[in-house]
Amino acid sequence: MHELSICGSIAEIVTRRANGRPVDTIHVRVGQLRQVVPDTLVYCWTVVSADTALDGSRLELENIKARIKCRTCDGLSDLGDYPIMLCGTCDSADVEVVAGEEFLITALELAEV
Numbered sequence: 001m002h003e004l005s006i007c008g009s010i011a012e013i014v015t016r017r018a019n020g021r022p023v024d025t026i027h028v029r030v031g032q033l034r035q036v037v038p039d040t041l042v043y044c045w046t047v048v049s050a051d052t053a054l055d056g057s058r059l060e061l062e063n064i065k066a067r068i069k070c071r072t073c074d075g076l077s078d079l080g081d082y083p084i085m086l087c088g089t090c091d092s093a094d095v096e097v098v099a100g101e102e103f104l105i106t107a108l109e110l111a112e113v
């Protein structure tokens with residue numbers, strides 16, 4: 001389950017950044033192409049953070065829709081639930097991904113002390 005290893009990386013980064021201060025909410029931006037199941041990620045977080053300094057903190061996910069840009073006609077297309085790498089305007093397969101591969105921690109809310 002790769003959500004578990006993702007949570008491990010988040011915990012590592014957040015622990016370093018919080019530097020011992022209690023953390024309330026961690027905002028994470030996840031692109032659609034990362035194939036992350038949000039519910040699974042949130043569940044794994046409770047497992048990974050249990051009995052650590054991050055116990056009780058929660059993940060707030062922001063999902064980014066995948067979007068491709070066509071090299072043939074310059075058209076932008078949003079990908080649906082089943083990502084198919086074809087231009088929505090001219091059906092060209094010569095496309096590049098411009099959004100949807102994000103995975104980053106955008107903000108950290110510290111708990112009131």
Ligand SMILES: [Zn+2]
Pocket residue numbers: 070071072073074075087088089090091092
């Ligand atoms: Zn096109």
